[in-house]
Amino acid sequence: MRVVVAADNAGVLLKNEVRDLLKTDERVTEVIDLGVDSPDDDRAYPIFGLAAAEKIANGEADRGVLVCGTGIGVAISANKVPGVRATVAHDSYSAERSVKSNNCQIITFGARVIGPELAKKIVTEWLGYTFDPGSPSAAKVAHITEYEQVHAAS
Numbered sequence: 001m002r003v004v005v006a007a008d009n010a011g012v013l014l015k016n017e018v019r020d021l022l023k024t025d026e027r028v029t030e031v032i033d034l035g036v037d038s039p040d041d042d043r044a045y046p047i048f049g050l051a052a053a054e055k056i057a058n059g060e061a062d063r064g065v066l067v068c069g070t071g072i073g074v075a076i077s078a079n080k081v082p083g084v085r086a087t088v089a090h091d092s093y094s095a096e097r098s099v100k101s102n103n104c105q106i107i108t109f110g111a112r113v114i115g116p117e118l119a120k121k122i123v124t125e126w127l128g129y130t131f132d133p134g135s136p137s138a139a140k141v142a143h144i145t146e147y148e149q150v151h152a153a154s
């Protein structure tokens with residue numbers, strides 16, 4: 001599994017902790033870090049939410065972990081990229097359902113909301129979940145995809 005990670009300056013320290021964890025996980029074949037690299041880099045969260053989502057959309061990554069102050073801004077940004085589903089999930093159950101119910105490729109965290117140990121525990125669990133395309137949830141997710149396709153910019 002190839003995992004893209006990114007954060008703004010509010011999320012960089014947590015992003016780096018998650019990145020380092022991912023690098024030790026045998027299920028992860030590649031970690032793509034889009035930055036920021038330092039709290040001094042004040043580029044805004046949409047740059048990173050969109051860039052990470054583009055990696056998913058174009059097939060360069062399978063999953064993403066994004067961090068900002070709340071997790072909200074990077075999630076909103078990532079969800080603007082067609083085909084990408086992202087959500088903030090600060091608890092185990094939401095993280096599980098984000099994959100199993102919603103086929104989300106991206107999980108986001110707020111570094112001002114969640115501590116690193118809980119975030120890393122959730123990420124470790126989250127890596128183990130897969131979406132079942134034969135499940136009753138599939139038609140619900142397909143409804144979203146159909147909307148995207150009908151309303152795709154030409």
Ligand SMILES: O=C[C@H](O)[C@H](O)COP(=O)(O)O
Binds near residue numbers: 045068071073074
């Ligand atoms: O969702 C936005 C993030 O939390 C970001 O890190 C901080 O954004 P703000 O400076 O607009 O509060």
